[in-house]
Amino acid sequence: MGRGLRRIFEAKWLVGLGAFSYSLYLIHMPLQAMTMLLLRRWVHSSDLLLALNFSVSVPLDCLVAYGFYRLFERPFTQHAAPH
Secondary structure, three states: OOHHHHHHHOOHHHHHHHHOHHHHHHHHHHHHHHHHHHHHHHOOOHHHHHHHHHHHHHHHHHHHHHHHHHHHHHHHHOOOOOO
């Protein structure tokens, strides 16, 4: 793997995202569905709906997933016995 690509994959923010990616995987779909249901009440343009969904739902998903990770996942993985 090239050094540039490796540097990208080893970026702190990307490694940090990887730490709670399973929590993000678990909860992103229900949050996406709730966000879309709420946005569809007020927004009728599909382009605006998509833009709002990305700008509202993606940060919300990451925030809630990180909280979920800290509350439920991290306590069990932090003290895991080494192999």
